[in-house]
Amino acid sequence: MSSTYTFPVLAEQARAEDGVVHTVASGDLRLSANQTCWPVQEAFEADLERAVTALGRRVHRAHPVDAEQGHGFIASQRQGIEVFKTIPPDAPVILAEAVWQYSHHVLAGLRTHRGPILVVANWSGRFPGLVGLLGLTASLTKAGVAHSILWSEDFTDDWARAGLRTWLETGTLTHDQSHVRDLPALPETEEVALGRALAAQLQREKAIIGVFDEGCMGMYNAIIDDELLNPLGIYKERLSQSALVAEMNRVSEAEAQAVRDWLDAAGMTFHTGTDEATELTDAQLLSQFRMYVAALRIADDFGLDAVGIQYQQGLKDTVPASDLAEGLLNNAERPPVRSRDGARELYAGQPLPHFNEVDEGVAVDSLVTNRIWTAMGFDPATTLHDIRWGEEYDGRFVWVMEISGSVPASHHGGYDRSWSMRQPSMYFPLGGGTLSGVSKPGEIVWSRVFIMDGVLHVDLGRGTAVELPEEETRRRLDATTPEWPIMHAVLHGVDRDQLMARHKANHLNVAYTPDADTADKALHAKAAMFASLGVVVHLCGDVRI
Ligand SMILES: C[C@H](O)[C@@H](O)[C@@H](O)C(=O)CO
Incomplete structure (x- = not known):
């Protein structure tokens, strides 16, 4: 033709x-x-x-x-x-x-x-x-x-x-995933009732997550479409990182310096120098504190319940790293930030959950964790970590969980056990400091929200953050990225290859509770809340129900 x-x-x-x-x-x-x-x-x-x-x-x-x-x-x-x-x-x-x-x-x-x-x-x-x-x-x-x-x-x-x-x-290869089971019927406990009540509240009253430029570093897995998100009662406010920079420019030097002074007084260590290209400088830090103040003001403007700053594209060529601001936001004890007119302290006495790299699976998880931990009277500070690597130590497999820049200071045991180092220049041309430290020993609940077969799932498990001798911590930091915060994590009843085979994300969420018993209880509340929200819940490893 x-x-x-x-x-x-x-x-x-x-x-x-x-x-x-x-x-x-x-x-x-x-x-x-x-x-x-x-x-x-x-x-x-x-x-x-x-x-x-x-x-x-x-x-x-x-x-x-x-x-x-x-x-x-x-x-x-x-x-x-x-x-x-x-x-x-x-x-x-x-x-x-x-x-x-x-x-x-x-x-x-x-x-x-x-x-x-x-x-x-x-x-x-x-x-x-x-x-x-x-x-x-x-x-x-x-x-x-x-x-x-x-x-x-x-x-x-x-x-x-x-x-x-x-x-x-x-043409195929399968691995052992016998550590994963579907959620059994939950007992009628106070924690389960709490989880269900918080789910009902979220769905009725709704929450907003603010996303500063969706889609970070090609992480398609970290984008949750509104159709999957909205039934949970969670809605997105799509924000631009340009607006964040504009707001940063409105923050006065005195306000940024006040954040630095507060952190100095709280005992945080800043490893500073003068070479912008390779060292952390006071000027980079001031920019990061402007971002911290600006993020809270924009969050207040839009009534956000959680916020995520992408940083890695665009912003990385504009201002120093977002990490320090992110770590501060995730902690209950933070330098105070007031509204532009000075009348109100913003999000006083509580974290504003931040989901790094705008990972929306983390956003959902942080929001759920924040509500449960707050209701149970635990420290609601939560963070994601990269599942970076791991090795046996003393007969146990100990993971190197290592987020690329910041965790809330309470995970280290406070600001006086936290430090800030210049972000590596291969990823962060304009520098900026981390919020680093070694996560304190204690009981944790770990989790991950992910998409499979077109619906939302969550894996839940228990773990212990363990203490390792200083030389072993040093060795692990030197074998990875020493500037970044590290957690030595032992996951209960999940071996190395099982986690690798199953885990559907580069990130994993963690939150501490006071002891093993309360960790089990918090996990029950979390399972109940997710199940009530319509998320498919899986238990991984040794989880007591
Ligand atoms: C800065 C780096 O690109 C990191 O952001 C990267 O390794 C990750 O954290 C991926 O989760």
Whole structure:
């Protein structure tokens, strides 16, 4: 048929070759991060290739290393789409991740890929590769894309090699998840009644989460559509980080300095210097305190119940890190901030829950936790952590939970046990300080809200934050990102590989209670509240009901 229209001409799709596995590496958007992390990624890919070759397959890297840029990562969604155009749609694909990566770089390609998909990461804390794997598996789960996952130090261990073999031979790989069970019928206790009452209140009276620029670092998994969120009684206020900067500019130097003075008096340590490019400076800190004041004022303007600042795109090139402000917001004891006219103290005596990296799963969880912990009379300070890495210590597997910048000071045991260090320049060009420390020993409830099969789910578990000798803490910090706050976490009845196999997020939420008994009770209230809100509740590991 002849036509005067211009019809698109589609390129012929490549055909899968027997025995060839295509590898892809999703990376950061920030060139400095991609360049810094490249040598570790290169070594990891070499280990992986050796293991795949030993199993009789050939590895074809689906995109070249860019010598001029100095790395071989996919650094944008567009690049990812172009790379996937060259991969035979039925071929097996391995995503190799030794770094923090932006899932949306590869999601478009993976959504339409028909061949088997495996996401692998190096069991190393050096860079957040495991965190990248967890973010990607969560995003693929939300998107309903079938895939398998695997992790190993260097792919020479029997467990990983057997897993790799199974995937190569069958196209899938499953892991033990026997630690997960559905929520049983709950006993009629006071805590369960409280959870249900708080759910009824939330659904009737409603709450607002303020989102400063939705969608951080490609974290598709961390975006909850209104259709899933609103039935819980939670609504979004979509805010712009530009408005935050405008408000920061209205905060006087004296107000910002008053925050610094309050923290100095509370005993917090600031590791400052004078070189803006590599050190934390007093000027960076003042900017961060302006952000703290501005965030509270905007939250007050919009009647917010929780707030999230994205930071990582746009704001990172405008002002120093948001982390210090975020950690302060999450603590009940905070430097006081008054309304613009000075008439009212804003959110006096309570945290304004902040969900870092605008992770909306964290937003829902923080809101629920805040209400339950407040009603039960516990410290409501809650935070997320990255599931960064972990190793055995003294016969127990101890996780390195390490958020990329701040936790509420009460988790360290107070401001006098907290410190601020310059954020690493590969991620944070304009610096800014952290709110760091070592999380105090104690009983915790951990949780994660995520999307699977088109509905909201939550995993709930119990854990203990343990104390490790100072040299071991130092070793763990040095093996990861020493500037960031660390929690040594032992999860009850969940082993390393079970958590990795199951967890559907790069982040995990934690909150402390006074002791084991109250932690169990708070978990019951949380389970009841989530179930009443219509969220599918799962219990992970040893949970007493
Ligand atoms: C700054 C880094 O990109 C971090 O934000 C990253 O490793 C994460 O925290 C991902 O959860």
